[in-house]
Amino acid sequence: MTRYFTEDHEWIDVDGEIATVGITEYAQEQLGDIVFVETPDEGRELTKGDDAAVVESVKAASDVYAPVDGTVIEGNAALADEPGLVNSDPEGDGWFFKLTLSDESQLKDLMSESAYNKFVDGLAD
Amino acid sequence: MIRFVRVILAAPQVPECILPENLKTLRLDAWHRSKGSRMVPFAGYAMPVQFEGVMAEHLWTRAHAGLFDVSHMGQVQLWGSGAAAALEAMTPGNLQALKPGKIKYTLLLAPDGGILDDLMVTHAHDHLYLVVNGATKHDDIAYLRANLPGDIRLEYDDAAALLALQGPEAVTCLARLVPEVTDLYFMEAGPFHWGDIPLGISRSGYTGEDGFEISLAPEHAAAFADALCAMDEVKPIGLGARDSLRLEAGFPLYGHDLDPSLDPVQGDLTFAVSKKRALAGAFCGAERISAAFEAGPDKKRVGFAIDGKMPVREGAPIFAGDTEIGTVTSGGFGPSVGAPIAMGYVAAKYAAVGELVEAEVRGKRVAMTVTDMPFIPHRYHRKGAEQ
Numbered sequence: 076m077t078r079y080f081t082e083d084h085e086w087i088d089v090d091g092e093i094a095t096v097g098i099t100e101y102a103q104e105q106l107g108d109i110v111f112v113e114t115p116d117e118g119r120e121l122t123k124g125d126d127a128a129v130v131e132s133v134k135a136a137s138d139v140y141a142p143v144d145g146t147v148i149e150g151n152a153a154l155a156d157e158p159g160l161v162n163s164d165p166e167g168d169g170w171f172f173k174l175t176l177s178d179e180s181q182l183k184d185l186m187s188e189s190a191y192n193k194f195v196d197g198l199a200d
Numbered sequence: 201m202i203r204f205v206r207v208i209l210a211a212p213q214v215p216e217c218i219l220p221e222n223l224k225t226l227r228l229d230a231w232h233r234s235k236g237s238r239m240v241p242f243a244g245y246a247m248p249v250q251f252e253g254v255m256a257e258h259l260w261t262r263a264h265a266g267l268f269d270v271s272h273m274g275q276v277q278l279w280g281s282g283a284a285a286a287l288e289a290m291t292p293g294n295l296q297a298l299k300p301g302k303i304k305y306t307l308l309l310a311p312d313g314g315i316l317d318d319l320m321v322t323h324a325h326d327h328l329y330l331v332v333n334g335a336t337k338h339d340d341i342a343y344l345r346a347n348l349p350g351d352i353r354l355e356y357d358d359a360a361a362l363l364a365l366q367g368p369e370a371v372t373c374l375a376r377l378v379p380e381v382t383d384l385y386f387m388e389a390g391p392f393h394w395g396d397i398p399l400g401i402s403r404s405g406y407t408g409e410d411g412f413e414i415s416l417a418p419e420h421a422a423a424f425a426d427a428l429c430a431m432d433e434v435k436p437i438g439l440g441a442r443d444s445l446r447l448e449a450g451f452p453l454y455g456h457d458l459d460p461s462l463d464p465v466q467g468d469l470t471f472a473v474s475k476k477r478a479l480a481g482a483f484c485g486a487e488r489i490s491a492a493f494e495a496g497p498d499k500k501r502v503g504f505a506i507d508g509k510m511p512v513r514e515g516a517p518i519f520a521g522d523t524e525i526g527t528v529t530s531g532g533f534g535p536s537v538g539a540p541i542a543m544g545y546v547a548a549k550y551a552a553v554g555e556l557v558e559a560e561v562r563g564k565r566v567a568m569t570v571t572d573m574p575f576i577p578h579r580y581h582r583k584g585a586e587q
Contacts, residue, residue: 107440108255110533110540111510113562129562131511133254133533134440158509 079182080191081142086166089182096142097170098130098161101195106132109161114150114172121145121174123181128171130161143181145174227361227418228269231425235436243334245272247439254440258535261407261445262576265367266437267428274337275360275415276330276344280352283328287321290347290484292464292473298323303387303402306472307464308332308340313485314460315467316343318452322389322402329389329400331362331413333454361421366411366445368579369433374401374412377427381412385583394424406442408449408578447541448534450503450573456514457501457529457543465492466545468501499526500551503573504542504559506531511540512566516559518546525550528559536576543573 076090084102088095103109111131121127121141128139128150150172154160161169176182186194223246226232232239237248248269251257260266278287288295293306300323308316317336322329332340341356348354365374374381378392381401389402400415416424428434443453452458452467463485464473470493477483478490506512511532518526531542542559550557555570 107250107253108535113510131533133258133444133535134249136511136513155509 077182078188079142079185080188080194081185082194083140083142085139085142087142087182087185089176092176092179093148093173094143094145094176095170095173096127096139098139098165099191099195100165103162103165103169106130106135106137108133109158112151112154112158112161112171114154115147117147117149119147121147130171131158139171141174142185143174144177146177147172147174149173226269226271227359227421228271228425231422232269232436235429237436237438240439242439243272245334247272248436250438250440251436254438254444255535257435257437257441258444260435261367261437261441262409262536263368264433264435265365265369265373265411265428265431266407266441267425267434268364268366268437268442269361269421269425270334270364270413270442271361271418271421272334273362274330274332274334274340275357275362276332276337276341277324277355277357278328278330278344278348278352279326279355280349282349283352284323286348286352287328287330287344288477288483290344291321292478292483292486292489293321294474294477295321295328300325301388301390303389303404304472307458307467307469308343309464309484310460311484313463313488315454315458315462315464316340316460318454318458318469320402320404324389324391324400329415335455359418361416361418363414363416363421363425363428364405364411365414365428365434366405366407366409366437367433368410370409370411371581373428373431373433374414376431377424384412384581386410386580388583394420394427397424399424403581406449406451407445408451408574408576409445410579410581443530444532444535447530447532447543448536448574448576449578450543450575452501452543453530462501462545463489463492463497465489466497466499466501496548499545499547501529501543501545502551502553503571503575504528504531504544504557504568505571506540506542506559507567507569509540510561510566512542512559512561512568516542516544516561518544518568519558519560519565520550525557534575541575542568546570 113129125141127141232248239246240249291306319332384403405411513531516528526546528544534541558565
């Protein structure tokens, strides 16, 4: 399994043609206390850049964009009752949705973990 | 993701690296940063939006004591024997009846009765002391200067600091530095000293909790803030929690829940209006406001309890069936309520407590019930009330 990252602070785990998407530790820390997450419905066809999910903290609503093209196979149902999982375990149990990749070639545009870490270090806090 | 952020409470959240360069800095700017605050632009200033996190800061203030820097707000003095009468001509309240050492919440009205700002007015014995909103202070001052008689002198000290200490333990903490503050009741103010340093202290605030606002010279602000934050009960609190606290307390935020198109009757602020003065035509826009008293307002500010967990935020349209009947003007998650809450305007026929309406959020309908405010009971130290 390979983990990729985007400049929009998402991570994407790829296992065969299945990708799991969430937001990074940096993103959850920036957002603060998360009180609501809306994940996409199963079967939804996403194009890279589409609004795929919504994450709401006490103070703000933010969109989560589809990092690649694909078809949603599952949203993380646990987030409905426990949106705080995104704060406590953003890169694990706080995942947002899974999709089947439509175009694996898009993965080469994404960042590796070390490239993402460098990208975050370059952002002023 | 995550274009940080479609909506933030009062302040837009942007990464610090793109804070506009022309922002003014608070006297306590370095102090805030040393406490780990994240700064955002608000009312022309770089302001601390949060320290350890909005939820924790909010709950801390309701349980203990929170220290807020509200130095962006405008502290204005009116001098001259006719100051109260002159200001009264632009406000709907009985300012001439205000007794020395007492504070009144009132509204600055345009000639058509629209709300230009909401403000606190203190009878400070030899002058009136006004605290107006930061985002509107320059317009307010220009409007006051243009409309006050020539013998009333307006003084505005751009540098003066204003700190708020709010929460059930605020009085215990402030009394360690200034023992005499225990003499104040809610909406009373006076001059005090911390050692040699003069402080203007009022027992008031914007959270629904007991607490104080403390005006002092900027060069003493950091030492005073340090003295308070050295106490176990006190933590610094950012704008984020200030917004969620005031929303739970049912208070309108100027520029969001109040604006120049709205009058005090629509704004559900009739407690701040003297009906007698309105009927007598004794202030700006009195005709519109007495007509609204007479016929009832066409729309009204109300609170909403929200079904489910999804926050309904500022700008969401409100429907009764297919008919659009209003707009949410403030909304978010209420940390002490433990659920999303909102306030906004609906057509008068839907404004009764218990009315069922719907907001539209991202194309979906969310059921809401018109509800009484505040969402969390106010806990003031009122004179005459059982303590």
